[in-house]
Amino acid sequence: MTLLIDCIDETNELAEEQMLEIERLINFAAKKLEIEEHSEVSVTFVTNERIQEINKEYRDKDYPTDVISFAMEELGEGEMELIGAEMPRVLGDIIISVSKAKEQAEEYGHSFLRELGFLAVHGFLHLLGYDHMTEEEEKEMFTLQKETLNEYGLTR
Template sequence: MQVEVYVQNYLNEYSQSESIKIEDIHIPITSQTWENWFNCWLEILQPSISSTANYEIGLRLTNDSEIQELNAQYRQQNKPTDVLSFAALEVDSPIPSEALASMPLYLGDIVISIDTAQQQAQKQGHTLLTELAWLASHGLLHLLGWDHPDEESLERMLKQQVKLLKSVGISIDIE
């Protein structure tokens, strides 16, 4: 199985910004790192998703201003948020087997605000890298049809995120 992650990275624009400096990220998050993480996570989650040899995911790392626009446009909430997911497939929609064999399955797009991620990382007492991985795993689960309309489903989703992060060597405690 192989995942192609198309990363649109807003980080370079931060080098001129007072918010986050590139050097504040001690471990660079390259496109290859993202692909490795998503590959690992999809291996773990594969029993619950359509089996195919290749997947595609769009990942946009952005700022609060842009994510607020998206949040207002698509969720009618005119405020920044940490992560948005735009699933390409309907849950339980059949996918022709010939399509699975011939081309990557496009799962959708994940958009993460680095501004909000940095604030949350500081509040939680962990690194920006950990927070970005946490938010990306959350976004991936949404792409795969997970949701958290109640406390019980949120708890299941958070436990799954802990498992996904642990699989890539990131430890996180949830309260």
């Protein structure tokens, strides 16, 4: 199982091995969830300032957050679904604040890589339609997150 993952570090703070580990983790999650081969996803690592701009522009919330996902399969008003036999499944974009990941890793007492992995899986699940707006949804999503991270070996 292989996704096509475009990983970009706009901060230039991550080592190549850290980015590769996140790619391996997302591929692991995709296999676990039986996502179609060669589906596409992008992961961009940004500063707090950049994620705050994105959060304000798209969510009308003027503060930095840890992760934002933009699911490509959610159709907006007036948009049409494009279907074709040769078209890859484009899941969407995950944007992660490196600064927030560092802060939260320290706050929760686990490694920076574990926090990056948590945020990547969290964002990936949002791309697949999982959410945590209700207690039931939260339980399902957070259980799946924890199982995925534990099975992969990124434990607290």
